Amino acid sequence: MAIDLDSFATNPWPYVERYLIKTKSTYTKDTYRANINAYIDWCVSTEHSSIKATEYVVRLYLGELLEDKNYAVSSVKLKLMSIRLLYKVMKSLAIRKDDPTADIKIHVDATQQMPYKYLTINQLKELIGAAGCGSWPERDTAIIYLMGVEGLRATEILRINRSDINWEDGSVRVKGKNREEVMLFSPETMTVLQRYENYLIDLNYKGNSFIISFAHANLYNPLTRIGLSRVIENHMESIGLRVMGASCKLLRDSCGTILYQKYHDIGLVGKVLRHRNINYTEKYRTAGREVKRFTTGLLD
Numbered sequence: 001m002a003i004d005l006d007s008f009a010t011n012p013w014p015y016v017e018r019y020l021i022k023t024k025s026t027y028t029k030d031t032y033r034a035n036i037n038a039y040i041d042w043c044v045s046t047e048h049s050s051i052k053a054t055e056y057v058v059r060l061y062l063g064e065l066l067e068d069k070n071y072a073v074s075s076v077k078l079k080l081m082s083i084r085l086l087y088k089v090m091k092s093l094a095i096r097k098d099d100p101t102a103d104i105k106i107h108v109d110a111t112q113q114m115p116y117k118y119l120t121i122n123q124l125k126e127l128i129g130a131a132g133c134g135s136w137p138e139r140d141t142a143i144i145y146l147m148g149v150e151g152l153r154a155t156e157i158l159r160i161n162r163s164d165i166n167w168e169d170g171s172v173r174v175k176g177k178n179r180e181e182v183m184l185f186s187p188e189t190m191t192v193l194q195r196y197e198n199y200l201i202d203l204n205y206k207g208n209s210f211i212i213s214f215a216h217a218n219l220y221n222p223l224t225r226i227g228l229s230r231v232i233e234n235h236m237e238s239i240g241l242r243v244m245g246a247s248c249k250l251l252r253d254s255c256g257t258i259l260y261q262k263y264h265d266i267g268l269v270g271k272v273l274r275h276r277n278i279n280y281t282e283k284y285r286t287a288g289r290e291v292k293r294f295t296t297g298l299l300d
Contacts, residue, residue, distance in 0.1 A: 003093060009051050012036065016089050027158055030224050035082030051090065055100040058083060062106070072249055077106050119254040123241070124148050130235040136214050138196040140231055143211060145189045147232075147248065151255035151273045154228055154248040160210040162200075165193065181274075253284075260284040 008015065013033050020029055039061060043050040048057050062080060065071040071079075084101045091099060119127065127148070131140035146152045146160075156174050164173035170190045171182050185193070196210075205212070209222040218227070225248075232247040252273065259269045270281040 003095065005051060005095065008095065009049065010040065012040075012086060012089065015093065016086060019085060019089055019092075026222070027155065027225065031078070032082045032085060034224065034226050035079045036086050039079070039083050039086070050086070051095060053100055055103065058100050058104060062104070066106075073106060074249075080104060080106060117250050117253065118257040119148070119241075119250065121258055123239070124254055124258070126239050127235055127241075130238045134235060134238075138199040139211065139214070140235060142192050142196040143228065143231060144235075144251065145192045147251040148254050149189055150183070150185055151252055151259075153252065154225055157211055158223060158225065158228060161208045162197065162210050163208055165197070165210070167194065167197075176274075256281070256284045 003015075013036065016032070016036065017029065020032060040050050042048075042061050042064075043053065043057075046060075061083075062076055065076050065079065066073070080101065084099070087096070087099045087101055090096045124144075128141060128144055131137060131144050134140050143157065146157050147154070152174065153176065156176055159175045160172060164175075166172070166182075167190070169184070170187065171184050172193075174181055174183050200212075205220060207220060211223045211228070212220050213223045213227055214220075215227070218224075223231075229247050232251065236247060256269050256273050259272060260266060266278070266281055266285060269284050270278050273281065275281045
């Protein structure tokens with residue numbers, strides 16, 4: 001049966017999903033689907049054809065994410081992987097013979113320290129306050145504590161189930177990409193999580209997923225990575241801050257930065273953030289030094 005190209009151009013997912021059959025993770029599939037849909041939407045808005053797009057068109061899209069929207073390099077790499085899969089499917093289905101992404105690579109200068117942003121303690125408190133005034137204060141405050149206070153990664157937060165939480169000893173089973181571990185959280189964080197759990201009980205929510213969506217189109221389903229970013233970005237925007245494409249990383253970086261500035265123990269930071277390589281942790285030593293240097297003696 002011939003493929004309807006007009007239909008494929010607007011909704012290629014039924015075909016693309018078959019190439020992810022070995023992937024059991026719903027989160028991974030949702031990420032690929034969201035990235036592909038975002039690329040197709042951009043093609044439509046800029047009057048390009050995703051089916052006929054050249055390498056230059058793909059580079060235009062990625063360049064806009066990096067330069068105009070300030071997306072993190074890691075995020076753009078993931079989006080490129082999704083677009084690459086889309087064109088792999090097109091080649092397999094004989095829709096086109098070439099792959100416009102074949103020669104595209106996103107490099108990071110390894111000789112330079114990766115720039116990053118972080119919130120101060122006061123800004124983090126302000127963000128928590130903004131979440132507490134939102135539409136779903138219990139859930140959103142829990143998200144910020146899990147990431148900004150406990151230093152969890154976005155994927156780890158989205159994978160938490162209610163059954164993973166031990167309310168008696170204040171621990172949570174955290175599941176990463178290749179490992180899982182039981183972590184002891186601070187009493188403050190556990191209080192925030194308990195408040196959110198009580199809210200779920202009041203809703204008579206019977207599901208096991210902990211961080212869920214309250215959007216009508218996805219009601220009570222697990223929150224997606226994009227949904228998580230939007231939650232954080234909306235609250236950040238409400239206090240006058242905006243970090244496009246890196247909001248989740250910003251909160252985790254804030255946790256590491258505040259920890260180091262408070263205790264001056266880089267080993268502690270690495271342990272809390274669970275870095276396998278201490279070199280990943282070293283960047284937190286320099287955070288804030290520029291400000292301190294230029295303001296020293298200002299009022300003398």
